[in-house]
Amino acid sequence: MFGIRRTLLTSLVLITCGFLFAGYAQAADQIELKVSVIHASKAKGKADPALKKIESSLRKAFGGFSSFQQVANQADKLRVGKKLDIKLPNGQNAVVEYKGKAKKHHQLRLTIPTSKVAVDLSVPSRKMFYQAGIKHKNGILVLAFYLKD
């Protein structure tokens, strides 16, 4: 009687520890990804006030363009294996899949299905990067990505 009770109690304690450990591991492998969809064109105009924080970065990276307007933005928390579907104004979409963390870099796969392109990336936390070049309304689409732990 006491043996069974002791077995159950020990199992319960260790199972609880297992849940806690697994929960901690899950929480550690989660990122928050922010994406801003921007229309860049050579038309004269100021940058969208919503892009004020990254205006200088945009002008450095895309010197040939003068107008930057945010079309859409979205953010989501991603766990390993989860995908974020980004709707583009031209009807296409881009997909970002979180593949886990290796050392200090997060592994992402950026896919643009219509163009049959997939790029695997190692991205440090709080470092922005862009994808650009898809033509849209006399300009291009710029996807600005930013992730943090």
Added chain:
Amino acid sequence: MISERDEELLNRFIDGELSVDEAAEFEARLSASEDLAAVRDEFVQMGSALREHVATELDEVDFSGFFDGVIARLGPDEAPVIEPAPTAAVVETTEEGVISSMKAWWSNNWTPVLVGAAAAAAIAFWMGQGTSPTPVTTPDVARAPAESTATKSIVASDQPREAQPANVVVDAIRNEGNKAILVSQPVEDDGAMVIWLLDEEEEDEQPVDGEDPI
């Protein structure tokens, strides 16, 4: 002769168990009833005589050899060995003692520990599935271009990956469409990497042999 109820009250009165009100009421009855008072005196005398008798009997008993007698009856093997209680300063736990204690504990508890550990490992494995990075299986054209999949993909960086740990790094590119991919790394530390997806331009017409291009 008194009733059983009065006898009970009288016993409680002598033993001091009556409440103040009950005792006052019973004393009034004692004053009024000679029979009750006589029984009371009788009980008091009996109690005094009994106490005196027990005291006398106890005085006559010799307890001086009682303990030795008990030890002698138990025999030498069964006699208890009385030792001073150990104190923290003199208690020594040897390594063998610890090991034997652990062995004893393990022999009693190995089943629940193993069952619990197996269950915890199974749960941790189940919940942890997919938390480790999945190896990238696409061809890494940035380091080893793959002929069948990558077309016109250029990584515009001469720096080795290890030299730029704080930047975004392209690990692999898979391109099965008709777009050209250009990756431009920033020159400045605060710059951002851009993955360009460009339409393929029509190839320039090559001049016919012997013809001036312009």
